[in-house]
Amino acid sequence: MxxxxxxxxxxxxxxxxxxxxxxxxxxxxxxxxxxxxxxxxxxxxxxxxxxxxxxxxxxxxxxxxxxxxxxxxxxxxxxxxxxxxxxxxxxxxxxxxxxxxxxxxxxxxxxxxxxxxxxxxxxxxxxxxxxxxxxxxxxxxxxxxxxxxxxxxxxxxxxxxxxxxxxxxxxxIISSETLPGGGTTDYAVEIFYEAIKHHHYTCFLREDTVLPMMxxxxxxxxxxxxxxxxxxxxxxxxxxxLAAMSFSPADLVAEIQKHIPDFVCEYRPDYRQEIADSWPRTIDDRAAREEWGWEPQYDLAAMVEDMLDKLGRRYEAGLL
Ligand SMILES: NC(=O)c1ccc[n+]([C@@H]2O[C@H](COP(=O)([O-])OP(=O)(O)OC[C@H]3O[C@@H](n4cnc5c(N)ncnc54)[C@H](O)[C@@H]3O)[C@@H](O)[C@H]2O)c1
CATH class of the missing domain: 3.40.50.720 (NAD(P)-binding Rossmann-like Domain)
Structure with missing residues (x-):
């Protein structure tokens, strides 16, 4: 067996x-x-x-x-x-x-x-x-x-x-199905739930904090x-x-606003800002591409569109 x-x-x-x-x-x-x-x-x-x-x-x-x-x-x-x-x-x-x-x-x-x-x-x-x-x-x-x-x-x-x-x-990592478990990039998932439900989000990182995401x-x-x-x-x-996209909270907000124009984000950085400031903005992933053919499928625009579509359907069905 x-x-x-x-x-x-x-x-x-x-x-x-x-x-x-x-x-x-x-x-x-x-x-x-x-x-x-x-x-x-x-x-x-x-x-x-x-x-x-x-x-x-x-x-x-x-x-x-x-x-x-x-x-x-x-x-x-x-x-x-x-x-x-x-x-x-x-x-x-x-x-x-x-x-x-x-x-x-x-x-x-x-x-x-x-x-x-x-x-x-x-x-x-x-x-x-x-x-x-x-x-x-x-x-x-x-x-x-x-x-x-x-x-x-x-x-x-x-x-x-x-x-x-x-x-x-x-x-x-950004996902439409499960909430993240206590990382420094969690804002990039939470923001979608708040944008759909309340058209408002308070972000725990500064608006210009660029981080690698996927x-x-x-x-x-x-x-x-x-x-x-x-x-x-x-x-x-x-x-x-491993890299797919890099963006700041401000970049993500602007992309979400293309779909939800009255969405507003405030910024109140907390202890997680210091962690984010110690991490890279962009990543060189050529070794993964060359050694095992890594290639991402989603950029910021494609990810935002898919997240809003999936979460929006759950919201309309009363499941969010
Ligand atoms: N999500 C991200 O953005 C991210 C980024 C980089 C690396 N990772 C890594 O990917 C892996 C999975 O991350 P995730 O985002 O799913 O994390 P998560 O916090 O959502 O899930 C981790 C799981 O581990 C379980 N766990 C905690 N203590 C345990 C124990 N003693 N025994 C068994 N299970 C225990 C938790 O109950 C939880 O379900 C982790 O190793 C994490 O470090 C995640």
Whole structure:
């Protein structure tokens, strides 16, 4: 019998979109969704789901054995903004989590592991425009510290033990289905709900804060394309820069106003501004393009149109 796919953190923003996509491609029963919180109902009903805490080594091993797991998408993590309010928790979940997952993957001879990194690996000393693939990694957030360590650990397991660990540095991810889980780019999702419901939003970042972003369909495509890429072509493993679009809150507001002309945005920057100011504005992702053919499908205009269309329909149906 062929081996199953395990997704950790499957109830989160990316997991709740990636899990159905994996089930559509590899078969519903082949993808085991896990998290410490309930997943959306469709996800729970469409295939296997288990409660799994990634800091519990025995529990991870038991799920891997029970389901004969051959591939892991390790998404469970504490994100940047929550990580700054609870740095000890971010360390425990992010670093203990990835270490335990990699160790058990090594022991059980799992074939491939996906480990998402982030633009949070960069810091104030990193060049902020067209940030190179190989550059200074001195983040000033606990989240960034854990992501740099996770990238390095994944590369170590590849070189030392031959475990095929792959990962990308996701930019801020925007999705129409699930609200984000406490990151610094969350405004770029919340703004759509408020624009549709109240025609007004108060943004926690300054209007000129340009950050790299990506629409969820591109995030899923990048993840699956990298995991299916020919290993022989990959010169990097856990740390691919990835870009789709970069914009500021003001750019996003102007694009939304093309559809909702009376939409108004106010700006009240909070502690998240400092995190955003330490991150790149634009990313050089040539390595991903050259080594596994990465190419995004959505720019700012296409993303805004699709978000407003999808959320607008839910609003009209009384579901928002
Ligand atoms: N969303 C983004 O913009 C973004 C950007 C860069 C990187 N990433 C990375 O992608 C991955 C997924 O992010 P997301 O946006 O879906 O995050 P999210 O916060 O929406 O989801 C994370 C999930 O992990 C779960 N979790 C927390 N602690 C856990 C534990 N101890 N055991 C098991 N599960 C636990 C949470 O319940 C949650 O459902 C993370 O590794 C994150 O660092 C996300």
């Amino acid at each position: 062929s081996k199953r796919i395990l997704v950790t953190g499957a109830s989160g923003q990316i997991g709740s979109a990636l899990t159905p996509a994996l089930r559509a491609r590899y078969g519903a029963d082949m993808v085991v969704a896990t998290d410490i919180v309930e997943p959306p109902e469709e996800l729970r009903n469409a295939g296997p789901f288990e409660f799994l805490d990634v800091t519990q080594r025995g529990a991870i091993a038991a799920v891997i054995d029970r389901y004969n797991v051959g591939t892991i998408y390790h998404l469970a993590a504490i994100l940047s903004a929550v990580g700054e309010t609870k740095p000890q928790l971010a360390w425990t979940v992010n670093l203990n989590g990835v270490y335990k997952v990699l160790e058990i993957a090594r022991e059980r001879r799992v074939e491939r592991v996906f480990y998402p990194s982030s633009i949070a690996v960069f810091g104030p000393e990193t060049p902020r425009d067209n940030t190179p693939q190989d550059t200074v990694l001195r983040p000033t957030t606990m989240y960034g510290v854990t992501k740099v360590a996770g990238e390095l650990l994944g590369n170590y397991y590849f070189r030392r033990f031959g475990l095929d660990v792959r990962g990308v540095r996701y930019p801020g 629409y969820m369909p591109d995030c899923i495509k990048a993840t699956m394309d990298l995991m299916e890429a020919d290993l022989a072509r990959l010169k990097h493993h856990t740390d691919y820069n």
